[in-house]
Amino acid sequence: MVAGETVLPVGGTPRRPADLAEAVRELEAAERPRWVWADTRETYTPLLERGVRVARCHDVALTEGLLLAYEGLHGEPRSARAAHARLRGLPVPEEQPSAAGTLFAPEPPAAEAVAEVLADQLGRVAALPEPGRFRLLVAAESAGALVAAEMSHEGMPWRKDVHDALLTELLGPRPVHGMRPAKLQALADEVAAAFGHAVNPDSVQQLVKAFKGAGVALKTTRSWELKRVDHPAVTPLLAYKELARLFSAHGWVWADQWVRGGRFRPEYVVGGVVSGRWATNGGGALQIPKVMRRVVMADDGWALVVADAAQLEPRVLAAMAGDQGLAGAAGEIDLYAALAQSFGGERANAKIAMLSAMYGGTSGDASKLLAVMRQRFPKAYQFVEDAAKAGEEGRLVRSWLGRTCPPPSQRWRELVSGPEGGRAARDRGRFTRNFVVQGTAAEWALALLAVLRGLLPEPARLVFFQHDEVMVHCPLEQADEVIAAVSQAAAEASRLLFGATPVRFPMEAVAVGSYSDAK
DNA sequence: TGACCAAGCGCC
């Protein structure tokens, strides 16, 4: 083991065994400790490659990030090295943007340094007003890091042959490098023909110019704006845009880069979004077009169990705000239907009211419906209004477990006191209004993942997670057990976050052969 | 040539 490698069980002595993976395997089997390490992906991935899995960990860097954000220091370097330097009053090293981009990765911090930072972190958590909630957040975030590393290792089943057939059907056969596929080229030619001259449909400038020449003034070439234009180029152009995106973002080149051995292996970035949602680094795993779902197929004799949390955000709001009326509606499977009677019997209006409250919408009937919401569900209404007000005033807001939004930038402070200040304030108000809901929904989903991971029978594996949706790949005969595990995990996640609440969090799972059959 | 930005659109 390299000197300075940092793996230690909580309460134990730092260990530097000759064979790290074997040592972890043995200790895990004997004691099931909560492993502490500087960075889960770095340390856990090599363990997974040796077939070693662990149940629990404490990720020092992720925890530091959560604590710094809580302390109003969002964006400060959060690595274990940086945390240790801060603790010792030494100069804090710059955050490495990405290990891949650097020739010489910084030396990992010594186990003793990690132990010091851990002790400091536990102390900072204990001093918080709600230490129990924050501990749950730290545990969930760390469990998420385990899941992320495991999902990258396992990969999502991806049938390259089906993918190729789909692309060929939609675009024509794979073209030689640098050329457009036949159907894409045909659409580009149609666009050009409609204008009577050559136009590159990928160039905004050329398109705006061409439309101008045809007597059509466009502000943008967004598809919703094009749809309102009466010109023969519009239909082929819209078709072109849709297919061009498939070709460039999820086409053959993408597959060559990201799909190996029948698996798509993206790198997930835990806590990559300020609200606590995950991001991905390359591969666009969270933006797989719906039309491509048919390419995700279970292995022979296996099934995909797919589940998404229904109407998660309004349920989260109902539980957080402690609004009795709303919580009652959130006790039903269809929350919006249960709200309909409060909004003139219109389910659609109930939905607009809820979404406008959570996102700060103002369009159409929103203000009228919000007035109803304010009167019928005052605590829920007040909850998001308070979050918005805090944001507008430059204050911080926190999720249910304590994830904290970034403070306003210096630029924002300048803007707010200027002539356009109202706009900037309202923008931040919408952000913080949404943050408290989206952030809490994200931590509910993390808790679900953490629990579900522990309930899955061997050899079932989590293979995909997208904000409020999970996918498990398992042998056919385990499908029923996995489906039950999903709803059990949803119930447990709800209990962990909110204790006894009338709010239900339905998560109905289905077993399918192909992802496209899940909805 | 590479770095950077804006537009546009995919997902939740």
Place this chain on the structure above:
DNA sequence: AAAGGGCGCTTGGTCA
């Protein structure tokens, strides 16, 4: 079904 917030990614285009 919208509305809103959050992202990643590709292309074209500009600038040094």
